[in-house]
Amino acid sequence: MIGSSAANAFFPHRHLLGIEALSPTEIERLLDLADSYANLPKDDERARKLLRGRTVINLFFETSTRTSTSFELAAKRLGGDVITMSVGTSSIKKGETLLDTAMTLNAMKPDVMVVRHSESGAVNLLSQKVDGSVINAGDGRHEHPTQALLDALTIRRRLGKLDGLLVAICGDILHSRVARSNIHLLTKMGARVRVIAPLTLLPSNIDRMGVEVFTDMRKGLKDVDIVMMLRLQLERMQGAYVPSTREYFRFYGLDYDKLAAAKPDALIMHPGPMNRGVEIDSEVADDINRSVIREQVEMGVAVRMACLDALTRNLTGNQ
Amino acid sequence: MTPPPSAPAKPPRRQDRPLALVNARIVDPASNRDEPGGVLVDNGIIQEIGARVTRASAPENAEILDCRGQVLAPGLIDMRVQLREPGEEHKETIATASLAAAAGGVTSMVCLPNTEPIIDDVAGVEFIARRARETKRAKIYCYGALTQGLEGKDLVEMALLADSGALGFTDGIKATGDVQVMRRALTYARSFDLLVIQHPEDPRLAAGGAMNNGELSTRLGLPGIPAYAEVMMIERDLHLVRGSGARYHAAHISTAAAVEAIRKAKQEGLRVTCDTAPPYFSLNENEIGDYRTFAKLSPPLRGESDRRAIAAGLADGVIDCIASDHAPHDVESKRVPFAQAEAGIVGLETLLPISLEPHHKGAMSLLAALRCLTARPADILGLPQGRLSKGAPADMVLIDLDRPHKIDVAKFRSKSKNSPYDGRPVQGCVLKTFVDGRLVYSLEGER
Numbered sequence: 001m002i003g004s005s006a007a008n009a010f011f012p013h014r015h016l017l018g019i020e021a022l023s024p025t026e027i028e029r030l031l032d033l034a035d036s037y038a039n040l041p042k043d044d045e046r047a048r049k050l051l052r053g054r055t056v057i058n059l060f061f062e063t064s065t066r067t068s069t070s071f072e073l074a075a076k077r078l079g080g081d082v083i084t085m086s087v088g089t090s091s092i093k094k095g096e097t098l099l100d101t102a103m104t105l106n107a108m109k110p111d112v113m114v115v116r117h118s119e120s121g122a123v124n125l126l127s128q129k130v131d132g133s134v135i136n137a138g139d140g141r142h143e144h145p146t147q148a149l150l151d152a153l154t155i156r157r158r159l160g161k162l163d164g165l166l167v168a169i170c171g172d173i174l175h176s177r178v179a180r181s182n183i184h185l186l187t188k189m190g191a192r193v194r195v196i197a198p199l200t201l202l203p204s205n206i207d208r209m210g211v212e213v214f215t216d217m218r219k220g221l222k223d224v225d226i227v228m229m230l231r232l233q234l235e236r237m238q239g240a241y242v243p244s245t246r247e248y249f250r251f252y253g254l255d256y257d258k259l260a261a262a263k264p265d266a267l268i269m270h271p272g273p274m275n276r277g278v279e280i281d282s283e284v285a286d287d288i289n290r291s292v293i294r295e296q297v298e299m300g301v302a303v304r305m306a307c308l309d310a311l312t313r314n315l316t317g318n319q
Numbered sequence: 320m321t322p323p324p325s326a327p328a329k330p331p332r333r334q335d336r337p338l339a340l341v342n343a344r345i346v347d348p349a350s351n352r353d354e355p356g357g358v359l360v361d362n363g364i365i366q367e368i369g370a371r372v373t374r375a376s377a378p379e380n381a382e383i384l385d386c387r388g389q390v391l392a393p394g395l396i397d398m399r400v401q402l403r404e405p406g407e408e409h410k411e412t413i414a415t416a417s418l419a420a421a422a423g424g425v426t427s428m429v430c431l432p433n434t435e436p437i438i439d440d441v442a443g444v445e446f447i448a449r450r451a452r453e454t455k456r457a458k459i460y461c462y463g464a465l466t467q468g469l470e471g472k473d474l475v476e477m478a479l480l481a482d483s484g485a486l487g488f489t490d491g492i493k494a495t496g497d498v499q500v501m502r503r504a505l506t507y508a509r510s511f512d513l514l515v516i517q518h519p520e521d522p523r524l525a526a527g528g529a530m531n532n533g534e535l536s537t538r539l540g541l542p543g544i545p546a547y548a549e550v551m552m553i554e555r556d557l558h559l560v561r562g563s564g565a566r567y568h569a570a571h572i573s574t575a576a577a578v579e580a581i582r583k584a585k586q587e588g589l590r591v592t593c594d595t596a597p598p599y600f601s602l603n604e605n606e607i608g609d610y611r612t613f614a615k616l617s618p619p620l621r622g623e624s625d626r627r628a629i630a631a632g633l634a635d636g637v638i639d640c641i642a643s644d645h646a647p648h649d650v651e652s653k654r655v656p657f658a659q660a661e662a663g664i665v666g667l668e669t670l671l672p673i674s675l676e677p678h679h680k681g682a683m684s685l686l687a688a689l690r691c692l693t694a695r696p697a698d699i700l701g702l703p704q705g706r707l708s709k710g711a712p713a714d715m716v717l718i719d720l721d722r723p724h725k726i727d728v729a730k731f732r733s734k735s736k737n738s739p740y741d742g743r744p745v746q747g748c749v750l751k752t753f754v755d756g757r758l759v760y761s762l763e764g765e766r
Binding site for chain 2: 020097098099117119120121122124125139140141142143177180203204205206208209
């Protein structure tokens, strides 16, 4: 469908560092491509040729199971050679810097490096020093673009569109890269976004990113099409940002009572891993009619296949 | 207190010949002099100044330098630098910093005590004084730590350190956060009329912060430091200054609120002074862009309205001085994720051209701009230099006020190159620098 001469125009970026730099057209293309992979049988032979001979290194400076597994699977389904490295921050403390690690791996000539790091901007920094493409698998509180794409794909497959939807993102916005990437993506694609949290969990001037701010969850959920819950890390709930888990669940945990304010068929999303009984009631999380949490994970593989495919089309030496 | 002994302990070796700088535009903020004339130097001391000093009137054996109408001003006094020696000589040494100072027109500088070991005892002050004597290109002084080990708990031997030459006391790049410690420090300092210098930033509010708090920190996902962390510390300290009567200096102020707090304190008659550094009136937080660690400073670069307020505070005189806040860092301290990067920039070689920007924009007279770099810091620190007057040390700088050039970090003499100004077009450059009448830098000699 897309000839090699038009390959660069398909996704004119060497790296995928964030949603902020993408145009709506580019997002649309990635979603369409991911959609096609979602429909493909997992042993499709044509797909297996796309990354043949390509090396993908998953470089995780922060622990992760679902994201690294999802990338690994995506690369394998496209026929690529993939290795996953979990570089604990401890080895960094031994003296090797982020860039030393990156340069060492770069010397092994990977075509794509998938990188997660606990510091905002670390993946951008690394991308400036390596030869291949870099995919940001989450940097600090900054961006997590593939998560936003898989969320968007999940919504689009359920509701057929993004434009005009009303989406509420609830919880720890302050520390969340998922929230930032989703805000960028959804607002670019014409959705209206609300953020709901106590003010201690909202960063300054978040309204300048084009969202409406609510501290009252019932008001914030009124008539929304989508409820996106965020994970709240337990250590942040013992007096630092929120007085207690109990109080948090009472006012900001998603249960059927609060969910009643949303549209009757509103979808429930969560990037995982969930704290059941903290930010989300167990029953709500498992509600097969409303919760699309499992689909999100499923779409994760398709989205990452699309991202790997799109970026490697730009690399030289591809047939 | 005894006069600062960091100036060469022995009088400089008698020069063979007197030096007559003629046909200059003499700009001396201390006397408000801006007029054509010359300066006659003998034995490192200014002997004569003004229109009387000409080629014809100079002593027969004098060496004559025709300044061709260029600006001759007192050498700059940089009241806040970090020299990294002892302890971090891979970033900077007293020798390399002195080369940088001479090239930047800085003839005196005062270093912070945050070296390794920390300057919190007489031996530390004497080490700096000894290295300073060996370095002929600039006069180097130091501040003593305010608290032992910069730990913010126990006072250092302030009077003994002052006797050894410490010009003031500060915990350097750390705020003295404990209010009771600060109260005692100011009260004790008052007994000897010593200067206490604060890095005004509430340490708890600043903890973990990487940049100014606001929309940009939200977008970049970086932890922010609220701008009010600065004024809160200043206002707290002002109560202690009022109570103690001590001399207090707020370093590198960066916010509109801080300017207003200092303005009120001065109106009230408190013995309060402050400085800022070039980044705070020439750059704003947008400089960080895509995580540029060279734009990471402490205090952080602020929003545009604060930048304007700092520029206005300089123009109306509430801000006394401009200091370079010279903070050399090697590449490895900056080539890391933003939050992990060290804060600070090298500033000795950009201090003058950036400080001339408000003048070139018409916001400050040349006298006012240079006063912030010469007479004011000299007065606050109690130094005899910083002025062109009979009997003063002949520390001078010859400036081509208008020459346009681009800042090029590759040419810096400083060992570290961490500057956000690389490539910035500026106007004005140092032609020659003199310390005690000795030529320590010449632009032409560089070629």
